[in-house]
Amino acid sequence: MPTRLLMAVVMIVLLPALASAGSVTSNTLPAGSYAASRDRQYQVYVPDTLITPAPMVMALHGCSQTQSNALNEWGLQSAADRYGFILVTPFITSYDGLRNQNCWGFWFDQHQHEGSGEPQDLLRIGQAVEATYSIDPNRRYITGLSSGGAMAVVAAVIHNEYWAAAAPASGLPYGEDAASVSLSGQCPGYATFHSVSQLVSDMNAERNDTYPIPLMVLQNNNDCTVIQPAGRNIRDAHLQVFGDASHNTPATAQQSQATCAPFHQDDYDCLHTRYGNGDGRSVMETVFFDGPTATANTTDTDHGHYWVGGEDGSEGAWAVRAGPSYPDIIWDFFARHSRDGSGGSNGDPSLTLNGDNPMTVDLDSTFTDPGATATDPEDGSLSVNADCSAVDTSTEGDYTCTYSATDNDGNSVTRSRTVSVIDPSAPDVTCDTANASPSGHITAGRATAGGTSDLRAFSLTDQQDIGASFDTWSSVTLFQGEPGTWYAAQPEACRTGGGDTGGDGDCQDWYATNLQHDSAGRAYYQMGYFTIGGDDALGAVSGTYAWVHSTAAGVFQAGQCP
CATH class of the missing domain: 3.40.50.1820 (Alpha/Beta hydrolase fold, catalytic domain)
Structure with a gap:
């Protein structure tokens, strides 16, 4: 040696x-x-x-x-x-x-x-x-x-x-x-x-x-x-x-x-x-x-x-x-976690929130706390202390309710609920799309420059890398949620029926690299790129451009709209 x-x-x-x-x-x-x-x-x-x-x-x-x-x-x-x-x-x-x-x-x-x-x-x-x-x-x-x-x-x-x-x-x-x-x-x-x-x-x-x-x-x-x-x-x-x-x-x-x-x-x-x-x-x-x-x-x-x-x-x-x-x-x-459960809970109580979390409440409406329940392996049901004093339904914003419970041995558990006060008359998600180069999106205010020496372009709202900030030749699709917000991936509300999703027989298509389709939620990688929902092969090279289209929410297929 x-x-x-x-x-x-x-x-x-x-x-x-x-x-x-x-x-x-x-x-x-x-x-x-x-x-x-x-x-x-x-x-x-x-x-x-x-x-x-x-x-x-x-x-x-x-x-x-x-x-x-x-x-x-x-x-x-x-x-x-x-x-x-x-x-x-x-x-x-x-x-x-x-x-x-x-x-x-x-x-x-x-x-x-x-x-x-x-x-x-x-x-x-x-x-x-x-x-x-x-x-x-x-x-x-x-x-x-x-x-x-x-x-x-x-x-x-x-x-x-x-x-x-x-x-x-x-x-x-x-x-x-x-x-x-x-x-x-x-x-x-x-x-x-x-x-x-x-x-x-x-x-x-x-x-x-x-x-x-x-x-x-x-x-x-x-x-x-x-x-x-x-x-x-x-x-x-x-x-x-x-x-x-x-x-x-x-x-x-x-x-x-x-x-x-x-x-x-x-x-x-x-x-x-x-x-x-x-x-x-x-x-x-x-x-x-x-x-x-x-x-x-x-x-x-x-x-x-x-x-x-x-x-x-x-x-x-x-x-x-x-x-x-x-x-x-x-x-x-x-x-606290042996296979046979010995010492499993370590005496800790558990606390479960009733109702939604996060919870949405209309502006100027009455807020009613749905509460929470707590149990302990040794003590059974426990009383819950709830604090929703911060919730103000007269002002839009996110507020926090805090819940806590303590067992007879002094072990405590705490959970929180987010209460979002919204104006129901405010503009909803638009589900609009915009196709442009990374540089073009920056110029239009849909993306920002960042990374080392500002050489990368990031979508405005979810800050996903969409390419080189100096790239004026590629085509990248960005998605608008609420007016003024732009995402690299389609907002959830647009994938589940809100706005113009391309469902109900409408067709929407995109032309981008396989990597950009992956980033936008239209494709996934598994020893090659495949469309989400349709599982159509797009090839294994991330920089290769391909057409992808959708006629139903959340389902993408290779090629352009028929």
């Missing part, structure tokens, strides 16, 4: 011992006989004081990182000492396909299914750890950052018979492809995503166990590499697949919302939201915050894409200390 490599291995083993009261071992899992398996290195940290059988937490590094980043810079060793779990940090070691250095291959088909590739290797690593240490089979957990977060989602979907819960940080939904990552090197980033309905279909086709595996999604709203729609898409798809029929959307499944705790130095307006089936146990939890883009480490990209290690973390590559403390928040989530 070369001297420098030998010294690196020695340092990996010794450094944690200086900071933590435990031991680290380095291991190698030989490749299996199934497709796309490879030799995988991994390390195991075992606290000196450990009650067995112990929980196991597997942490997956991100691109351009190794297992030592997750082991030494994420604050997880201190968390393992504090909470009493065995920490496992696998290394991608080697990989197939075209990808950046050390990325887990969440977008390759051979690494998205049970019985093959990287997720099967990770399962075997977990089983190898169990063969050496006393692990509680009801408390096996997996987390990760970036591509490691995306692979944690893959593991949660295809091996929910093994893992008890998962917590992806800056991860991506199951079944996504490489286009879901922004590689422009700019802020804000730009990426394309599969529709939630497609994600749900892919997840249902893969899952083979009924266990509704709890998932916590941690996402910086200012992340320019894995941009925020990713976190919301993971949430929405997971709720549809694993929530019950009456709790499968964010509005119907939300149980509570509170500021994130603990945090180090600044919580960056972090909100921790719990979603569940009303039994005190979460199906989904989100930790969304407005973190900075700049980091202290000079090897980082300053794109708001990092792990937050808290007080015991390090300012490493794609790792910061300040912000919501991931190790503590993730462990609290894991501790």
Whole structure:
């Protein structure tokens, strides 16, 4: 072994011992006989004081990182000492396909299914750890950052018979492809995503166990590499697949919302939201915050894409200390969600809003609060404190009602309702469209210039990248909602019957690149571009222009109107 490599291995083993009261071992899992398996290195940290059988937490590094980043810079060793779990940090070691250095291959088909590739290797690593240490089979957990977060989602979907819960940080939904990552090197980033309905279909086709595996999604709203729609898409798809029929959307499944705790130095307006089936146990939890883009480490990209290690973390590559403390928040989530439900609700009550959320009220009308109900696994029904004093029906705007309940042990739950006061006589959505080049849209006030040196054009209202700001030759369609608002994707009201949608026998067509059709909600990408609703092939090249038309709301077909 070369001297420098030998010294690196020695340092990996010794450094944690200086900071933590435990031991680290380095291991190698030989490749299996199934497709796309490879030799995988991994390390195991075992606290000196450990009650067995112990929980196991597997942490997956991100691109351009190794297992030592997750082991030494994420604050997880201190968390393992504090909470009493065995920490496992696998290394991608080697990989197939075209990808950046050390990325887990969440977008390759051979690494998205049970019985093959990287997720099967990770399962075997977990089983190898169990063969050496006393692990509680009801408390096996997996987390990760970036591509490691995306692979944690893959593991949660295809091996929910093994893992008890998962917590992806800056991860991506199951079944996504490489286009879901922004590689422009700019802020804000730009990426394309599969529709939630497609994600749900892919997840249902893969899952083979009924266990509704709890998932916590941690996402910086200012992340320019894995941009925020990713976190919301993971949430929405997971709720549809694993929530019950009456709790499968964010509005119907939300149980509570509170500021994130603990945090180090600044919580960056972090909100921790719990979603569940009303039994005190979460199906989904989100930790969304407005973190900075700049980091202290000079090897980082300053794109708001990092792990937050808290007080015991390090300012490493794609790792910061300040912000919501991931190790503590993730462990609290894991501790509340064993497979067998032991300690499941942690005594927390659940609160359900009656009526709509958000709720719409006409200007100068009388507002009546539909209220809320709260229950606790131990105490039964609880009284709810409701505060809607901010609602003013004499003035248009959005107002907030706040609801809270506390059980006999002092555990509290809080939820909020948005009340929108609108003028029913005000202009509604127009559903008008405008075709022009990105430069032409900027000139007409339907788009703005932004990005590095204002070289990109962004739709006025939803701020989606529609091309180069200097582009005067392309044709891009923008959609008007209310007068003066312009969107890259057709507004929801226009897709469900409001305005001129192209339904009722009318036909509307668009001429744009495949990528622009994807961004506008007319197409999706799955190893090529296909129209939404019609599933007509448009080709695999994002910059190729194609005609797409629609004769019914939400259904798009290749070609021009007949």
